[in-house]
Amino acid sequence: MPLDGRKIALQLWTVRDYLGSEAEVARTFARVREIGYEHVQVSGIDALAPSRIKQLAEDAGLSICATHEDAREIIEEPAKVAEKLAVLGCRFTAYPHPHVPLDTLDQVFALADDLSRAGEVLRRHGRLLTYHNHALEFRKLGGKCILDWLYERSDPILLHAELDTYWVQAGGGDPAGYCARLSGRLPLIHLKDYVISRDNTPISAPLGEGNLSFPIILREAEMADCHWYIVEQEDCPEPFAAIETSYRYLKSLAAP
Numbered sequence: 001m002p003l004d005g006r007k008i009a010l011q012l013w014t015v016r017d018y019l020g021s022e023a024e025v026a027r028t029f030a031r032v033r034e035i036g037y038e039h040v041q042v043s044g045i046d047a048l049a050p051s052r053i054k055q056l057a058e059d060a061g062l063s064i065c066a067t068h069e070d071a072r073e074i075i076e077e078p079a080k081v082a083e084k085l086a087v088l089g090c091r092f093t094a095y096p097h098p099h100v101p102l103d104t105l106d107q108v109f110a111l112a113d114d115l116s117r118a119g120e121v122l123r124r125h126g127r128l129l130t131y132h133n134h135a136l137e138f139r140k141l142g143g144k145c146i147l148d149w150l151y152e153r154s155d156p157i158l159l160h161a162e163l164d165t166y167w168v169q170a171g172g173g174d175p176a177g178y179c180a181r182l183s184g185r186l187p188l189i190h191l192k193d194y195v196i197s198r199d200n201t202p203i204s205a206p207l208g209e210g211n212l213s214f215p216i217i218l219r220e221a222e223m224a225d226c227h228w229y230i231v232e233q234e235d236c237p238e239p240f241a242a243i244e245t246s247y248r249y250l251k252s253l254a255a256p
Contacts, residue, residue, distance in 0.1 A: 003218045003229065005254030008247065009039035009065045011190060011232035015239050016044035022052065029060035035244045036251070041188075041230050042088060043068040043096075050087040065228045066092035066162075066188055068132065071099035078118040082125035092187055092228070093122070094132040094162040105141050105149065112153035119158030130162040130188050138171025145173070151182070160185045163221075164232075165212055166192030170202065175212065179220035187227040191217075191246070192234070204235045206242045208249035218253060 010032055012019065018028045025045060032040065040062050045053055057064055067090060069081050074095050085093055095115060102108050119129040131154075137147035144152075151161070161182045165175040179186060193210030194202045207214060221229070229250065236242040 002255040003222060003250060003253045005251055006038075007227065007229050008037065008250050008254075009041055009228050009230045010037045010243055010247075011041045011043060011230045012045065013043040013068070014231070014233050014236075014243055017239070019045045020047060022048055022056070025053070026056050026059070029056055029062055031240055032243070033060045033062055035240070036247050037062070037231075037243075039063050039065040039228065041066045041068070041228075042090075050084050054088050064088045064090045066090055066094065066130075066230070068096040069093050071095055071097055074118050074129065075099070075114045078121035078129075079125070081118075082122050082127050085122075085127045086125065091126065092128050092130060092162075094130045094188065096132050097134060098136070102136070102139075102146055108141060108146055108149045109153050112150045112159075115150070116155040116158045119155065123158060128160060128187060129158065130160045132162040132190070133164050133171075134167045135171035138168075138173055145171075147171075147173075151185070156185055160187050162188035162190060162230075164190040164192065165214075165217060166190070166194055166204075166234075169194075169212060176217045176220040179217060179224045179226070183224035186221065186224045188230060189221050189226050189228070190230050190232045191250070192232050193246075204233045206233065206236075206245035206249070207231065208252075209245065214249075215253060 122129045138145050168175045193205045193207050193212050195205045195210045197203050231246045233242050
């Protein structure tokens, strides 16, 4: 099943060093659109109000498909998060990283319950909450990965997934397998690639230049009814060149 090229987006965290002011945001949005992206996920823009971010995106010909929001705010003030999403004109957000310890099953279950409650508030406002994983959720408690416990315990209608391919692989999981397991619950996926350096450490790489099997991952994500394929590269010396390489690679896998 080929990739739907209309679903490609960019996680703005990749170009976070170029989002420090309104003028920088405008220039960066223009460069992102020139590369070919039509959609972005908002993250790392702290200097501007949501209404201004939306206007600058529209001026550049971009739409906002999703965001990352502060983890504590999602849990404690979900209605406020929903209001921001409404201003930005997007349906999806992601809980980006645990803001509480996950050292015991009771702590994991408590977070899952809190995420379900926050997801219910967002759902009442027409929005949808997802969970963004790192490698830490692949630590096992009670014979099962924390990530599996979180999805098993939470309400599948109220909490969905923003699967991060790099961190699944780094945690010892199978990204394609997790796409299949989360079928119907996977609106967002972060596409990250990496290689191993000469000193045996992982290094971020543009899509298609690393070691992840993206044709297989993307096939499973399409079958899981993924809504947005979001390019992200956390560390790179030339981010605009990297996101262009990643975009061209994804387009080469897309349906004609």
